[in-house]
Amino acid sequence: MHQLIGADGTSVVDELLAPFVTDVDDDQLLELLSDMVVIRRIDAEATALQRQGQLALWPPMLGQEAAQIGSVRALEDDDFIFPTYRENGVAYCRGAKLAGIMSTWRGSANTGWDPYEFNMATPQIIIGAQTLHATGYAMGLTMDGKESLAIAYLGDGATSQGDVHESMVFAASFQAPVVFFCQNNHWAISEPVGLQSHVPLAGRAPGYGIPSLRVDGNDVLAVLAATRWAATRARSGGGPSFIEAVTYRMGAHTTADDPTRYRGVTELEEWRGKDPIARLRAFLQGRGKLDAGQEAALEAKADAVAAELRAGCINMPDPAPMSIFDNVYTSGHAILDRQRDHYERYLASFSGTEVDALAEGNRS
Structure with a gap:
């Protein structure tokens, strides 16, 4: 599994990934940390709003911040994103308004943003269907001579769906510029990933002729590098790629789920020790690049975003x-x-x- 920052916040040498992040300096790492802190706060606020009856449902992204931030920050503005229902952190980074994101989960709108304004499709609830859309879109890019790409986000559970495998067949056959970004968070609702696949999920793609990488999904720098690797292949005519970002869903599948019924406390505690935000914090502190003032600024920004999100949600008018x-x-x-x-x-x-x-x- 490819990695650039270890769970303890120390640097790791990876000859494949390192060339793709040589331009990333400490200021950019601070920006990545800021993104992760903010979307974790968005997640906590939205979960609280659901518990208070302000949202009908919410799919937590707790623990998956590095996978979402590292991948979206590797993309260009004209790359088109096909998300699942959990990529609300990606939507925030893409520029979607907070109230708009909440409107979907409040039941006030079918989508929280204009797909063509942000080059990001509406949230997909049907498991795996977005991979078909992404592959078709990518095939169209090739036919039009465009140099942009499509990226399909999917979970480990989606790899058991026929749509995903059909997508990879077409993507490989037509050498479509599409990136399959799989966030392996270890649980497809209540079923562990080991029940679905006895081999790493990244091992499935080569069977279709699609190169793949298995990357530490809690290492934001490694995810950024891996996504750049796949994006470079896509834009240069190299065709599709598959990334398995190994992470962990620390919260519930959705707020309608009780994860204590199917997973143990020991497992959760083990993954808390690999927390993506704590990891980047430790890395920056070890380099003397994160002080108390910067920490306070990060928290203040997260507080402001949370206040805006709450106000936008509570004051949202119901649709006619x-x-x-x-x-x-x-x-x-x-x-x-x-x-x-x-x-x-x-x-x-x-x-x-x-x-x-x-x-x-x-x-x-």
Whole structure:
């Protein structure tokens, strides 16, 4: 497994990855740390909001900060991202508004951002389906002579889905510029990765003719280097790549899940010792590049982001009832028109006061 910063915060020599991060200085490492601190705070705030009834659901990313930050910071603005439902840290770094990200999980919108404004597709709930979308998009890039790439985020559980394997067949056959970025967080909801695969997940891709890397997913510098390696291949006509970022989901699968029912305390404590944020902190402190003032600035930024997120969520207006029919089809559709008519008549069956409240988008 490739690594550049060990769990204790010391430097590790890796001849393959090192050339891809020679330009990364201490200031850039501080920026990566800032990103990770902020998205961890986003995660904690969103989890609290769900517990307080402000969000319907939330998929925690606790423990996976290095995998998300290291990968997204290796991309160019014109690279198109196809996420799962857990890449909310990626969305934040891509520029999506905090209230927009929350709107999806509050049930107020189908997506929290314009995919074409941020070159990032809407969150994908169907496990593995985004790999098909990414591969098709990448094939289109090749046909148009573009030098950008597509990246598909997926979890370890998705590698058991047929969509993922179909995607790799097409990606290899057409040498599509797509990066399959697998965050192996060890649990597909309640099933351990060892039940799904008796070999490292990175070992599956070469069977399709796709080069792969297995990288320490809690080492943000190694993830940055590995993603740059894959991006360089894609942009130079080298075709697809597969990255297995070995990390750990320290929280629940979603806030509807209770991980204490299927995993032990010992396992969780072991991975807390590999915490991605603590690791980069130790690395920077060892180089004399992180002082108390910088730490305070990081926390202040995280506090400000959390306050903005909470205010945006709590003050978010509910959508008007009839807006559910917007943006379904580009033109008229008989079935949808019939449903709209039935729903309008249903709303009209209430008293005037109730209809007015519904029309303003307030829940009754």
